[in-house]
Amino acid sequence: MTARRHPLEIDDVLAAARTHAAEGAAANRLDPAVVTQLRAHRLGKLFVPPTLGGHGLSLPAACEVMAELAEADGAAGWAVMIGTGPNWFAGHMDDALATAVFGPADSFVAGSGKIGNAHRSEGGHRVTGTWQWCSGAPWASWFTFLACEPGEGAEPFVVAVPAAEVALDEASWRPRGLAATASCDASLQATFVPAAHEFVVAGSGPARPEPIFRVPFASFAEATMAAVAVGIGRRLLDEFAALARVKTPSFATTALSEQPVTQDRFARSAASLRAAEAWWREQVEALWLAIVEADGAVEPHVLVDHQLACVQAVATVAAAADALDPLTGMSALPVDDDLGRVLADARAAGRNAVVAGARFTEAGAALLR
Numbered sequence: 001m002t003a004r005r006h007p008l009e010i011d012d013v014l015a016a017a018r019t020h021a022a023e024g025a026a027a028n029r030l031d032p033a034v035v036t037q038l039r040a041h042r043l044g045k046l047f048v049p050p051t052l053g054g055h056g057l058s059l060p061a062a063c064e065v066m067a068e069l070a071e072a073d074g075a076a077g078w079a080v081m082i083g084t085g086p087n088w089f090a091g092h093m094d095d096a097l098a099t100a101v102f103g104p105a106d107s108f109v110a111g112s113g114k115i116g117n118a119h120r121s122e123g124g125h126r127v128t129g130t131w132q133w134c135s136g137a138p139w140a141s142w143f144t145f146l147a148c149e150p151g152e153g154a155e156p157f158v159v160a161v162p163a164a165e166v167a168l169d170e171a172s173w174r175p176r177g178l179a180a181t182a183s184c185d186a187s188l189q190a191t192f193v194p195a196a197h198e199f200v201v202a203g204s205g206p207a208r209p210e211p212i213f214r215v216p217f218a219s220f221a222e223a224t225m226a227a228v229a230v231g232i233g234r235r236l237l238d239e240f241a242a243l244a245r246v247k248t249p250s251f252a253t254t255a256l257s258e259q260p261v262t263q264d265r266f267a268r269s270a271a272s273l274r275a276a277e278a279w280w281r282e283q284v285e286a287l288w289l290a291i292v293e294a295d296g297a298v299e300p301h302v303l304v305d306h307q308l309a310c311v312q313a314v315a316t317v318a319a320a321a322d323a324l325d326p327l328t329g330m331s332a333l334p335v336d337d338d339l340g341r342v343l344a345d346a347r348a349a350g351r352n353a354v355v356a357g358a359r360f361t362e363a364g365a366a367l368l369r
Helices: 011-019 019-026 032-040 059-072 073-094 094-102 218-247 260-293 300-328 339-348 359-368
Strands: 109-121 124-133 142-148 157-162 168-169 184-194
Touching: 011 019, 011 073, 019 059, 019 339, 032 073, 059 218, 059 260, 059 300, 059 359, 073 094, 073 142, 073 339, 094 109, 094 157, 094 339, 109 184, 124 142, 124 157, 124 168, 142 184, 157 184, 218 260, 218 300, 218 339, 260 300, 300 339, 300 359
Parallel strands: 109 142
Antiparallel strands: 109 124, 124 184, 142 157, 168 184
16 A cells, blocks of 8 residues: 555445455445545535535545555545536536535535436526436546537536436446446437526636635546556555465466566566656646636646656556556456456546547647747
């Protein structure tokens, strides 16, 4: 276990996440005992200001919480990462809506970036759509969705909808990794959303003074998604080392850990993961310092370096999984094997478009400019 780098006491959460990880993966949703712990420790409110009952953590501190959770169980880390992403919206809501969505102690918000259809109705809009990959949907208290009126030039806006008004299709989520995130489809069918539950993010500055709301949302998402990958990478090394010490492969006479090819590959993976984690942490801290100190926009090179460090951290975890997996033989194949689950999670964490390999092209173009 890595030394703690955040102020929260979450040992009970970590224990529950680790204990019930296999059960959650088998059920395609976090075990109820884990969800109870997440709610009890208000981990859906990491960035929400204390005035709304949240922890009000800095970006670096919250990322460390997510990494530690992901080390216990990648799905639990991802669930908190996604569940706290909409915390950023609190800086763009009026006080009444922010209090309704984030005020309750057990607040958890799910959502998706796909754009639904909005038709103007008296006092608001009627919204229809199906949004994929709504991680944490079964235990969400509210949802945030993008919506847009028909017609050329119409601008998307965000709607906040209570969970009771959202239909879920839990059968839509049957993944190979991060299974317990319950990232299923969510739908609205001509659901009325009052104007008081609508807000705009694009082109508007934050309505609240806390620095977290000045972090560009893309950078916010990059940092937190990379945090989950970092935690999974730590667990990957631990699980592989545990197997290597006790496994003697077929047709071999020594333990996996005593074979030079294993030693070499494990050392290279450990070095790459630790270097990537250190650079990720350095760049998240640098971005946060720039946000806190900046009167206006952050220098572009800070954002580019941050993006590159986050994408590299995620890619390094997937590469380590690819390097170590062939050495496990048949041991990691059972669906309830811890190492097998971590290997799948390591690869799944890099599938989100925010931190996918295509982002290297963006960063490279920016660096070359």
